[in-house]
Amino acid sequence: MSFEVMNSPLFSTIQDKGRFSYTSIGVTNSGVMDEYSYFLANKMLENDKNSNIIEISFSNVILKSHVNTTIAITGAKCEFTINEISKKIWQTHHINAGDIIKVGKIFEGSRVYLGVKDGFNIKKEFGSNATTIKEKLGGISGDKLKKGDILPCKNASYKYKMRLKDKYVPDYKNELELRVILAYQDNHFQEEQVKKFFSSTYSVSNEFNRMGCKLSGESIACDINGIISEGICFGAIQIPSDGQPIILLKDRQTIGGYPKIGSVLSIDCFKLAQVKPNCKISFKPISIDEAQNKVKEFYASFNV
Amino acid sequence: MEFKLASVDSIIIYFGNEISENIALKVKKAYLCLRELNLEGIIEIIPSYTSILITYDIFEYDHKDIQEVLKNSINLDAKDTKAEKIVTIDVYYGSEVGLDLEDMAFKTKLSMEEIITIHSNKYYDVYAIGFLPGFAYLASVDERIAQPRLSSPRKKIPKGSIAIADTQTAVYPQDSPGGWNIIGRTTRELFDKKLDTLSPLSVGDKVKFNPITKNEFIKQGGIV
Numbered sequence: 001m002s003f004e005v006m007n008s009p010l011f012s013t014i015q016d017k018g019r020f021s022y023t024s025i026g027v028t029n030s031g032v033m034d035e036y037s038y039f040l041a042n043k044m045l046e047n048d049k050n051s052n053i054i055e056i057s058f059s060n061v062i063l064k065s066h067v068n069t070t071i072a073i074t075g076a077k078c079e080f081t082i083n084e085i086s087k088k089i090w091q092t093h094h095i096n097a098g099d100i101i102k103v104g105k106i107f108e109g110s111r112v113y114l115g116v117k118d119g120f121n122i123k124k125e126f127g128s129n130a131t132t133i134k135e136k137l138g139g140i141s142g143d144k145l146k147k148g149d150i151l152p153c154k155n156a157s158y159k160y161k162m163r164l165k166d167k168y169v170p171d172y173k174n175e176l177e178l179r180v181i182l183a184y185q186d187n188h189f190q191e192e193q194v195k196k197f198f199s200s201t202y203s204v205s206n207e208f209n210r211m212g213c214k215l216s217g218e219s220i221a222c223d224i225n226g227i228i229s230e231g232i233c234f235g236a237i238q239i240p241s242d243g244q245p246i247i248l249l250k251d252r253q254t255i256g257g258y259p260k261i262g263s264v265l266s267i268d269c270f271k272l273a274q275v276k277p278n279c280k281i282s283f284k285p286i287s288i289d290e291a292q293n294k295v296k297e298f299y300a301s302f303n304v
Numbered sequence: 305m306e307f308k309l310a311s312v313d314s315i316i317i318y319f320g321n322e323i324s325e326n327i328a329l330k331v332k333k334a335y336l337c338l339r340e341l342n343l344e345g346i347i348e349i350i351p352s353y354t355s356i357l358i359t360y361d362i363f364e365y366d367h368k369d370i371q372e373v374l375k376n377s378i379n380l381d382a383k384d385t386k387a388e389k390i391v392t393i394d395v396y397y398g399s400e401v402g403l404d405l406e407d408m409a410f411k412t413k414l415s416m417e418e419i420i421t422i423h424s425n426k427y428y429d430v431y432a433i434g435f436l437p438g439f440a441y442l443a444s445v446d447e448r449i450a451q452p453r454l455s456s457p458r459k460k461i462p463k464g465s466i467a468i469a470d471t472q473t474a475v476y477p478q479d480s481p482g483g484w485n486i487i488g489r490t491t492r493e494l495f496d497k498k499l500d501t502l503s504p505l506s507v508g509d510k511v512k513f514n515p516i517t518k519n520e521f522i523k524q525g526g527i528v
């Protein structure tokens with residue numbers, strides 16, 4: 001009983017919330033880039049909140065079902081079909097053995113999440129199914145999904161059909177404001193540099209992957225060239241010597257020596273995960289108290 | 305100890321602002337202390353040369369609570385009672401695998417044997433682990449054999465290579481691009497899924513390199 005990967009041409013991986021407590025030896029957290037879409041998929045399936053899921057970043061992923069079950073599909077707006085019949089996303093679908101599930105073109109956003117009732121039955125490695133290719137950990141033998149991979153899952157009779165209310169379905173625009181907590185080496189950036197950072201509009205460059213997102217625009221100067229390597233958290237904004245900010249995401253390196261002006265609010269990084277190169281990015285400061293409240297609200301709404 | 309915000313759910317503690325044995329010792333004491341306490345709601349602890357980054361559950365602590373908890377939990381005066389873990393790594397230092405050994409001998413005006421003796425005589429501290437999983441930054445290398453990074457990095461440094469950059473030394477846990485000077489190779493796994501801890505090293509450990517012959521290296525599975 002499984003899903004069989006018929007086609008996975010570019011980059012789809014098995015992910016979950018991530019792998020924790022190994023960063024001290026250089027193993028990154030990994031995990032889904034967009035937790036909003038991830039938690040909603042699992043919630044619609046009434047799954048365990050940490051169930052694994054397929055994160056699809058490029059078109060033309062085809063799966064064949066060898067099981068009767070229910071799936072949920074969330075994230076980027078895409079061409080989605082079951083047996084070549086167009087279906088809606090942000091909802092659950094019943095699947096019968098023999099069905100062909102296809103995620104075709106991605107129109108808006110950039111990552112699609114496909115979850116199955118009770119998750120895929122894959123052995124965790126070091127506490128997680130999250131695939132980190134650099135470490136060859138998690139997923140199916142530590143790699144992205146390939147044609148022929150078998151994703152075991154069980155027969156599941158799930159009566160309900162769940163659909164997200166339209167007002168909760170995100171709109172992936174071509175501009176995004178990210179809230180930033182000034183942190184780390186912020187006092188090594190002079191006032192006018194901080195002002196410039198918050199008043200400029202950047203665009204997302206092509207250097208955007210699961211590790212991080214490099215922006216291009218007004219260059220920001222730091223009083224210091226480099227720092228003694230230190231731990232890097234999710235959302236940290238590095239300012240290398242060329243002054244172009246880099247926002248570090250789920251597969252980031254664990255330590256590094258570039259100065260950091262602060263960190264993007266985690267829940268805004270989930271929105272960033274859905275943008276495309278050339279998207280306009282601006283920053284807005286947020287206090288730590290407000291930031292903690294916003295993040296708590298986010299997780300409380302999913303009961304996670 | 306100086307506390308600084310890192311993100312919505314992370315805080316960084318600085319123990320100084322230079323790379324030194326004294327500061328590394330403080331980091332090590334604090335790190336071992338936190339690991340030992342195993343406080344609920346602490347998600348990640350990343351020690352490095354002068355700092356420790358801590359990610360915590362904001363449903364357990366707010367940014368003020370966590371500072372208080374950490375301040376009260378970390379005891380830098382504690383005598384380190386636990387025996388230090390010393391990890392010995394067998395190394396074949398030969399010019400077939402020590403790609404920069406000859407060049408280093410030329411630059412340092414030392415013989416290759418002298419470089420090997422100087423490198424393998426010392427106990428190194430693990431100051432930080434990162435860059436690659438299991439890549440441990442070890443220091444300090446004797447000034448006589450300290451060498452700057454190569455001006456153009458290699459596209460591929462073979463797994464197990466023993467390397468020097470300035471006064472730091474390291475073992476490449478996997479094939480990787482890199483600019484460090486390569487002086488030997490080991491068959492020891494530095495990132496090993498068979499280990500519960502994934503890496504035989506952790507910050508605060510000591511490392512000693514043990515020179516072995518080409519025959520021993522091959523017997524251990526080494527490829528020349």
